[in-house]
Amino acid sequence: MATLGFLGAARTVTGSQYLLEAGTSQVLVDSGMFQGEKELRLRNWEPPRFQPSKVQAIVLTHTHLDHIGRVPRLVKLGFRGTIYCTPPTLELAEILLKDAAHLQEEDAEYLNRKGLSKHKPALPLFDNADVEAAMKLFEAVPLGEEREAAPGIRFRYREAGHLLGAASADVTVQDGARTLRIVFSGDVGRYDAVLAKDPAPAPEADYVVVESTYGNRAHAEVSVLDQLEGVLKRTFARGGVLLVPAFAVGRAQQMIYLFDQLVTEGRVRPFPVHLDSPMAVDATRIYARHPEAHNVNLNGIGGRSLLYGKWVFHHRTKDESMKLNELKGPAVILSSSGMLAGGRILHHCRVRLPQPENTLLITGYQAATTLGRALLDGRRVVRIHKGDVPVLAEIANLKGLSGHADAGELMRWLSELKSPKAVFLTHGEEDAAFALASRISGQRGFPTRVPKMDERVEL
Numbered sequence: 001m002a003t004l005g006f007l008g009a010a011r012t013v014t015g016s017q018y019l020l021e022a023g024t025s026q027v028l029v030d031s032g033m034f035q036g037e038k039e040l041r042l043r044n045w046e047p048p049r050f051q052p053s054k055v056q057a058i059v060l061t062h063t064h065l066d067h068i069g070r071v072p073r074l075v076k077l078g079f080r081g082t083i084y085c086t087p088p089t090l091e092l093a094e095i096l097l098k099d100a101a102h103l104q105e106e107d108a109e110y111l112n113r114k115g116l117s118k119h120k121p122a123l124p125l126f127d128n129a130d131v132e133a134a135m136k137l138f139e140a141v142p143l144g145e146e147r148e149a150a151p152g153i154r155f156r157y158r159e160a161g162h163l164l165g166a167a168s169a170d171v172t173v174q175d176g177a178r179t180l181r182i183v184f185s186g187d188v189g190r191y192d193a194v195l196a197k198d199p200a201p202a203p204e205a206d207y208v209v210v211e212s213t214y215g216n217r218a219h220a221e222v223s224v225l226d227q228l229e230g231v232l233k234r235t236f237a238r239g240g241v242l243l244v245p246a247f248a249v250g251r252a253q254q255m256i257y258l259f260d261q262l263v264t265e266g267r268v269r270p271f272p273v274h275l276d277s278p279m280a281v282d283a284t285r286i287y288a289r290h291p292e293a294h295n296v297n298l299n300g301i302g303g304r305s306l307l308y309g310k311w312v313f314h315h316r317t318k319d320e321s322m323k324l325n326e327l328k329g330p331a332v333i334l335s336s337s338g339m340l341a342g343g344r345i346l347h348h349c350r351v352r353l354p355q356p357e358n359t360l361l362i363t364g365y366q367a368a369t370t371l372g373r374a375l376l377d378g379r380r381v382v383r384i385h386k387g388d389v390p391v392l393a394e395i396a397n398l399k400g401l402s403g404h405a406d407a408g409e410l411m412r413w414l415s416e417l418k419s420p421k422a423v424f425l426t427h428g429e430e431d432a433a434f435a436l437a438s439r440i441s442g443q444r445g446f447p448t449r450v451p452k453m454d455e456r457v458e459l
């Protein structure tokens with residue numbers, strides 16, 4: 001008998017983790033961190049509902065923390081199997097997990113120093129040593145190649161779009177005389193996205209586990225380049241600097257590519273782009289090293305990656321970052337974090353927001369209670385590093401760069417599926433998951449289910 005357990009991302013968008021069991025074989029697909037509300041985050045600390053030492057493999061779909069963030073914790077708790085992922089994911093995972101470990105250690109240290117923790121002492125979920133131990137278990141598998149994850153459980157990756165290295169996993173389970181095919185979507189990207197390839201549609205399968213982040217929404221059709229051209233021209237006409245908070249992996253590289261496009265098309269005169277984030281600099285190197293994984297050729301004249309164009313400046317040190325305070329427009333500063341929740345972008349905001357010639361350009365989702373959200377809501381004075389900062393700069397919002405397929409695109413991803421026994425909707429809030437479930441059962445006639453957290457189903 002084979003079973004599938006939904007141990008995360010069930011009726012919520014974080015903590016992706018699925019446990020596939022057949023005979024004595026146990027394989028996890030993804031092991032992500034729960035993020036957001038405290039009630040969810042506490043789940044990161046709960047003992048797993050399986051014995052980590054008994055699990056033979058973890059098959060990762062991509063490197064976002066809500067898909068890989070619990071991996072070092074599982075290694076700490078005794079997991080010693082193999083961790084599979086695509087080659088770009090392996091490289092990105094190391095920088096993202098090390099950064100996450102660093103943040104965890106900093107948070108624990110802060111709570112201990114301030115005496116704010118109920119736990120004495122407060123501990124990080126995992127530390128750098130746990131990440132080092134986990135990285136030794138990683139094994140890269142290129143798209144299309146089959147591997148045996150555990151006796152009777154084989155898998156193969158296919159392109160998912162979404163982010164460099166992101167994949168869906170086609171899993172085959174030999175359950176006695178039966179062969180079961182289960183497809184895990186991972187996060188499905190958009191069609192015709194910036195840099196990311198189109199997702200490959202789901203193949204015929206017995207069961208499909210599909211994300212539903214935007215299961216009840218349609219993305220607006222907007223030209224990202226037109227919007228960006230407008231905001232650059234306005235800012236530069238004022239002699240200002242465009243400040244862009246961007247997630248270091250993915251969004252930062254997309255923005256550099258879009259700036260290059262506008263200049264190449266002659267729509268904007270060349271201007272310097274300053275990438276001010278050590279993690280984004282590392283991630284950019286990985287993006288440049290995988291030309292096969294993008295939907296465009298990033299190598300310009302002379303074979304040099306556009307991400308290293310002569311107008312792009314990479315900054316690692318604090319000194320280099322401080323020097324940018326004197327920078328005059330026209331220029332762009334790209335820095336993280338993307339939701340202005342910390343990092344160097346806050347220093348740039350303190351310097352740039354009080355000047356009306358500058359623009360702060362938001363490029364992605366801003367969670368409630370973040371500084372990014374407050375600025376989008378039109379707050380004219382914000383608190384940064386314990387000081388009040390007046391907001392005289394323009395605040396702009398670039399739409400259309402979502403990394404997730406909308407409901408119509410998810411239907412397109414499912415278009416080649418013919419007669420599954422069930423489609424499971426995960427990785428979406430309840431409204432979104434149920435909306436997509438009823439659309440799939442209504443339009444395609446497939447049996448659908450929206451699993452509850454920790455539910456196990458027999459396959």
Ligand SMILES: [Zn+2]
Nearest residue numbers: 062064162187
């Ligand atoms: Zn993702």
